[in-house]
Amino acid sequence: MPFQLPELPYAKDALAPVMSAETLEFHHGKHHKAYVTKTNELIDGEQGLSGASLLQVVRKAKESGNAKLFNNSAQLWNHSFFWQCLAPAQGQQPEGKLAKLIEDAFGNPQALLDKLQEEAVNHFSNGWAWLVLDRGSLRVTSLHDADTPFVHDGMVPLFTLDVWEHAYYIDYRNERPRFASSVLSNIVNWDFVAGNLDGQGFERANQGERARSPELTS
Ligand code: FE2
Numbered sequence: 001m002p003f004q005l006p007e008l009p010y011a012k013d014a015l016a017p018v019m020s021a022e023t024l025e026f027h028h029g030k031h032h033k034a035y036v037t038k039t040n041e042l043i044d045g046e047q048g049l050s051g052a053s054l055l056q057v058v059r060k061a062k063e064s065g066n067a068k069l070f071n072n073s074a075q076l077w078n079h080s081f082f083w084q085c086l087a088p089a090q091g092q093q094p095e096g097k098l099a100k101l102i103e104d105a106f107g108n109p110q111a112l113l114d115k116l117q118e119e120a121v122n123h124f125s126n127g128w129a130w131l132v133l134d135r136g137s138l139r140v141t142s143l144h145d146a147d148t149p150f151v152h153d154g155m156v157p158l159f160t161l162d163v164w165e166h167a168y169y170i171d172y173r174n175e176r177p178r179f180a181s182s183v184l185s186n187i188v189n190w191d192f193v194a195g196n197l198d199g200q201g202f203e204r205a206n207q208g209e210r211a212r213s214p215e216l217t218s
Contacts, residue, residue: 002040003054003207005033006080014088018182023170031166032079038072053208054080055150062151074146078128078160080205085159087189098194105138113184115140120163120180129180131159133197150202157201159193 008028013021039057043049046069049057054077061070094102094109106112112131120129123142130141132149133156141155142163149155161183168179196204203211 001209003036003076005036006083006205006207008083010086010088015086015187017171018089018187019086020171023167026170027162027166028079028083032076035072035075035079039069039076042066042069042072051209053206053210055202055206056208056210058148059151071146074148074151077150077205078146078148079162080207081157081201082128082160082162084192084204085161085189086183086187087192089186092188092190094190094194096194097197098190101138101197112138112140116159116161116184117177117180120161120184121177123163126164129161129163130155130157131193132156133158133199156196156199158196159188 005028008024012024012028015024039054043052043057049060052060054073058070058073058077061067061073093099099109102109102112106115116129116131119140119142123129123144125144127142127144127147130143130149132139132141132154134154138158139154143149143152149157161180163176163180165174165176168176172179172182192204195201
């Protein structure tokens with residue numbers, strides 16, 4: 001079965017005004033969808049990828065140096081993860097074990113948000129700002145273009161912010177700093193971030209016939 005465009009976990013207008021319904025119509029309905037379509041086209045007929053999960057496709061594309069397939073399949077996964085990192089603004093804050101880890105690594109939640117903001121704003125050109133778990137500690141970093149944590153050691157994904165221009169141009173024009181601060185201050189899904197401390201964040205954006213067979217995911 002081909003890979004699918006995952007449904008958004010909220011209504012298209014649920015993140016407004018931070019992220020408008022129009023942005024979601026384009027970013028999810030056109031950009032993310034295009035990555036799904038292209039990935040399916042590229043794996044059609046590829047040796048050894050029949051029935052592979054999305055994680056397997058991304059890893060095998062990386063290993064074999066198939067840049068087109070890597071870029072499209074990694075973007076399919078990155079966006080599937082990204083939508084889950086967001087939630088309607090309800091004054092949410094990190095709690096429990098996550099709050100403790102944030103305190104240990106950054107001092108307080110605002111210091112973490114400042115660090116993510118800095119990483120997002122200073123990342124040159126297209127890419128993704130990430131909060132990852134690295135050997136038990138939180139770390140902020142960023143990756144270029146379609147690059148994704150699960151092809152790197154020491155990067156268990158907890159949260160990401162898309163800083164490709166297509167993520168903010170409709171609502172914020174060229175103002176990436178205003179986009180980043182607006183998202184980070186208002187619509188982070190801290191429950192999802194906390195859930196990813198179990199190290200299974202990779203699987204939460206995975207799909208495909210083998211996605212539910214952990215022994216087959218590597
Ligand atoms: Fe994007």
